[in-house]
Amino acid sequence: MTYRAGWIHYTNVAPILDALTLPPGVTAITGVPTQMNAALLTGEVDIANISAVEFIRHADTLEALPDFSVAVLGPVYSVNLFHRGPVEGLGRIALTAQSAMSVALLEVLLRERGLSPTLERAEGEAETLLAQGFDGVLRIGDSALKEWYGVVGPFTEQTIVPEIPQTGRGITVTDLAEEWFYLTGRPFVFAVWAYRKDNPPPPALLSEMRRARRHGLGSLGEVARQHAHKLGLPADVVQHYLWNFRYHLEEADRLGLSEFAARAVPGHAPLQFGLHPSEDVLRAGS
Ligand SMILES: C=C(O[C@@H]1C=C(C(=O)O)C=C[C@H]1O)C(=O)O
Secondary structure, eight states, rough: OOOHHHHEEOGGHHHHHOOOOOOTTTEEEEEOHHHHHHHHTTOOEEEEEEEHHHHHHHHEEEEEEEEEEEEEOOSSSEEEEESEEEEEEOOOOEEETOOOOOHHHHHHHHTTTTTTOEEEEOOOOOOHHTTOOOOOEEEEEHHHHHHHHHHHHOOOOOHTTTTTEEEEETEEEEHHHHHHHHHHHSEEEEEEEEEEEOOOOHHHHHHHHHHHHHHHHHHHHHHHHHHHHHHOOOOOHHHHHHHOOOOOHHHHHHHHHHHHHHSSTOOOOOOBSSHHHHHHHHHHTO
């Protein structure tokens, strides 16, 4: 029987997915986070990297791989609230229908500050929507990364490490993962690789994912160069963006995930992680 994967294939997943060769009997489709969330829940796919909040909401039926994540400790650069003026004064914020996680995170951060602006779905570029009367625009993924650089750039690696500006052209960029870090001191997990509990991935897919990730992280400069070309961004900026991610769902990431779960989905079922890496290593005989 075929095992179907669904990949959110934003640039931030390139270090895992670019070198992946699907084993025999595994197929894959790609889409934006909300599409992959829905595809996993309806059974259109069997495994997907989904918005972590959807994994939490459906913890009764889903399980996640124990060692795969898209997470950061501090800024992420691609989950951004673009706004004019202070966050406290924002009346109307445009959300993107592509994302579940950033919306849930924004809600947690607004509640924390006692703010309740109007949240509406609206697609398009942040700058255009701001010109049309929105006070804030939430964007994620590659387009958010490009718009962030368009606002705060240009700069190079020399600027990236010591200090990154947050404003440009009258627009402020609030990085939601950085706000989460200020609030909790913990990593923020955007995505996990989830599957229905009764339908775990075949070991061959898992070991290939781990091989592809080792390869991707071992050649990050090359991965960054290729994607910088596609994105139209400087290679050192994309390399910094990718280098900054935490792809292994380590203990600190799980603490961040649990803290987010408690704040965003009170009363959720216990989070479950299956298929420990050592099992795979033993099966592979290495
Ligand atoms: C950090 C990001 O993470 C993604 C954001 C998601 C969301 O907002 O629902 C889901 C999966 C993540 O891979 C991003 O794409 O900018």
